[in-house]
Amino acid sequence: xxxxxxxxxxxxxxxxxxxxxxxxxxxxxxxxxxxxxxxxxxxxxxxxxxxxxxxxxxxxxxxxxxxxxxxxxxxxxxxxxxxxxxxxxxxxxxxxxxxxxxxxxxxxxxxxxxxxxxxxxxxxxxxxxxxxxxxxxxxxxxxxxxxxxxxxxxxxxxxxxxxxxxxxxxxx
Numbered sequence: 001x002x003x004x005x006x007x008x009x010x011x012x013x014x015x016x017x018x019x020x021x022x023x024x025x026x027x028x029x030x031x032x033x034x035x036x037x038x039x040x041x042x043x044x045x046x047x048x049x050x051x052x053x054x055x056x057x058x059x060x061x062x063x064x065x066x067x068x069x070x071x072x073x074x075x076x077x078x079x080x081x082x083x084x085x086x087x088x089x090x091x092x093x094x095x096x097x098x099x100x101x102x103x104x105x106x107x108x109x110x111x112x113x114x115x116x117x118x119x120x121x122x123x124x125x126x127x128x129x130x131x132x133x134x135x136x137x138x139x140x141x142x143x144x145x146x147x148x149x150x151x152x153x154x155x156x157x158x159x160x161x162x163x164x165x166x167x168x169x170x171x172x
């Protein structure tokens with residue numbers, strides 16, 4: 001007796017993976033982490049010291065980037081400039097898109113005695129009248145109060161806009 005098995009598929013089978021859901025999940029995870037960092041009492045300025053470097057390092061490590069361990073802000077900026085895993089980006093739309101997709105990015109500026117760094121928050125940009133352009137929101141840790149604010153409120157307006165560093169390894 002010769003029987004043939006006939007199989008038909010009525011619905012196409014997929015992997016179950018949803019790119020948009022994955023991006024949204026990563027964005028929400030980054031947002032929650034950055035809010036936790038901003039509200040962490042260990043990162044509050046005290047005794048004349050600020051902890052922006054440690055806050056960005058925590059964010060970087062959570063993203064899988066551990067090249068900044070133990071560095072001060074100026075060293076972190078120098079390292080990002082010279083490391084091929086980072087792209088320096090001035091286009092704010094690309095910066096926002098990168099972090100909204102779950103990528104790690106930070107703003108950084110070298111200053112004479114002590115630099116400043118801040119993780120880019122996955123949220124729309126705001127307009128800075130001081131810099132006459134749109135700027136990203138950052139997870140500010142440094143001079144009080146810590147919190148989510150425009151980059152123009154986190155960095156010295158007089159010394160100009162920071163550089164924005166996107167970690168290429170985390171691109172999607």
